[in-house]
Amino acid sequence: MNTRYLYLVALSLIIIPSIFFASFVIPILYVRVGYYFIIPWAFLLVSSVNTLLVARSIDPGYLPRVIKKSIDDTTVDMPLDNNNNSNSNSTFLDIETVSSDNINKALDTNPSSSSDSISSFEQQQQQQNPNNIPIKKKKQSKKTININGESITIFYCKSCNIYRPPRCSHCSECNRCVMEFDHHCPWISNCVGKRNYRYFVYFVWSAVGLSIMTMASSIVTIIKLTNEQGSFVSAVAKSPVALLLAGYAFLLFWTLIGLGGYHLHLICKDVTTREDTTDLSKV
Secondary structure (H helix, E strand, O other), rough: OOOOOOHHHHHHHHHHHHHHHHHHHHHHHHHOOOOHHHHHHHHHHHHHHHHHHHHHHHOOOOOOOOOOOOOOOOOOEEEEEOOOOOOOEEEEEEEOOOOOOHHHHHOOOHHHHHHHHHHHHHHHHHHHHOOOOOOOOOOOEEEEEEEOOOEEEEEEEEEOOOOOOOOEEEEEEEEEEEEEEHHHOOOOOOOOOOOOOHHHHHHHHHHHEEEEEHHHHHHHHHHHHHHOOOOOHHHHHHHHHHHHHHHHHHHHHHHHHHHHHHHHHHHHHHOOOOHHHHHOOOO
């Protein structure tokens, strides 16, 4: 199923009821109550729409793919150590499609060790392959690296041609590897990952608040009209939209409150949905 434009449906589920609310409920509510309900409702409406669009448009944390070239490639593990101290912790870097340009770019963050690393690499390659015959080395499906004194197993992604860093996963829907991948949300037509997770949570809770304010305002409107008209039936006849919006907001509230509560639970545990549902240990 193509979910590319499903976020427009989510927007419609927010904006269309809000138009009816502003057209039929706010005029009645303002005369009898004032701005007490209208101002927070308007704020939550703007917040819901804004955070949805931001979560939809922002990069969730995609990792760049490595495009395979026509020449054979290999993989080199190079320790990057700014202090040149053999006892310090080192982080290993994957370099795909090895060339001098790629190596220089990869070692820009550590110029002091770049010349030694390149020289050592070239000598090793010359000894193993004196005739400079292209050699293709098969990628390992996983390997172990050292991060802050801990041995971490990372896995190779055949689709993106990279070794995925810890807490990164490949999204089958987007066909990209995402840092701190949480899940793919069809309602925002985007992955939820490291860079847009906060906006996704803001959106969920803004929508919860909007549904509460819509429901409360509609109920207050019906109560005020009931007192004026003398019966509930007369009040509903005068403003049927208020009753419909109260029911709609109630359904929206119960749909989202569980999701919002679950993500607060994940935030407290400092894990993602994927890690929680698959029982993966966090690095």
